[in-house]
Amino acid sequence: MTVYKLFSGVRLIYNDIFTVGGEASQAVTGDVLEVSFCCGGRSEYRRSRHCYYLAEGGYIIRRCSAGDEGAAYPTGQYSGVTLLVDMDTEFEGFSELFDGAEEVPRLLSERLGQELYISALRDSAEHIFRELWECREKASAGLMRIKVIELLMALGELDMGTSQAKEHRLTDEQAELAERVCRFAIDNMNEHYTIAQLAKMTRVSQTKLKSCFRMVYGCSLYAYMRRQKMYTAAELLRTTDRNILDIAVDCGYDNGSKFAKAFRDVMGRSPRDYRKYKGVRMEHFAVRKAEQPV
Known part of the structure; x- marks a missing residue:
């Protein structure tokens, strides 16, 4: 796992996991907006007596509270990109890129509410995720910051009613x-x-x-x-x-x-x-x- 702290309260994480037993990642420790894209393998998220599954090419957006379970990896194999946004921060540095950028995470979180959003379709957000994954070993922090803002803005344009969460749950x-x-x-x-x-x-x-x-x-x-x-x-x-x-x-x-x-x-x-x-x-x-x- 490689972690980049791009802004105050904003972390970009690259995961390449091979684990025995399908262990879960660490539990959430605060009020966090999570956006995860699966590049390979499979991940599982539990909420309200349901399990939601993310496969290659899909992404999930969820609002997490302290104590919520982290992702699990039922096949023991997973690679992907995760963006974690601490909603208790002021997002310092966002406005340095362009005016109003600091409001983007809050607007996305408000539109999402307490729901899960899952997409398995190719869209503008999926394209940005793949760019982030492909540049993981050579991109500068500046380029990653720009891509993260671009990603959040693309996600902010989503129609939350198009979520495929129900089709990917048990x-x-x-x-x-x-x-x-x-x-x-x-x-x-x-x-x-x-x-x-x-x-x-x-x-x-x-x-x-x-x-x-x-x-x-x-x-x-x-x-x-x-x-x-x-x-x-x-x-x-x-x-x-x-x-x-x-x-x-x-x-x-x-x-x-x-x-x-x-x-x-x-x-x-x-x-x-x-x-x-x-x-x-x-x-x-x-x-x-x-x-x-x-």
Whole structure:
């Protein structure tokens, strides 16, 4: 995480997160306006017994109070840009760029109220977010300040009634259903469970299970577990001398050729070559112990 303090009470944060367990970021400590853009991975925000999800290319605007939960990362992977504006400050320095700039954050906050705004559409704000992300390692503080003001002004023109928050949310119970199934599948990755079996175990319809899982993790259970199995196999290849076929069995494959193909598809090289070169990079997804999801 890289933090730039651009104005009094205004921080621009670049996140590149790989975490095990989907840990949440720190809780909010004051009256803050947060604007976050997702460049990759997935983030989760909880409010009023609902969970809201942000995927690549989307952004969220929310007003936070002391004690509100920070974002969580259900896949363990996230990169993005966050703007935090402390609403208790006077925004010194804004007016140096142009007259009236210091009023922009307050006007945006007033229009938002206590609602969440989520957009997954390409618009002028999304373009500015991407410019901020692409210049993160070479931009001057002066350019970042200009881009932040430009971003806040673009967001101030939004029609808050166009928020897609309802299309990107689950109830707490629905999110917990997906998380329980995910933990169970990971703890039993040497076995193969169909959606029908898991739905029966959790006493929900297959359609509900599939839609809840996709909302939380951004893909099907099959795709998620295939990737998770290959990450687990890669870690074993790097850190142990175990036979490759034994590792394949532990990851639910009794056919060495199918395991090798799946591993190459996910990791970019064969298991043997990966072990030989000790891998290039391990990217972790959420791995948490669980009981049977009933």
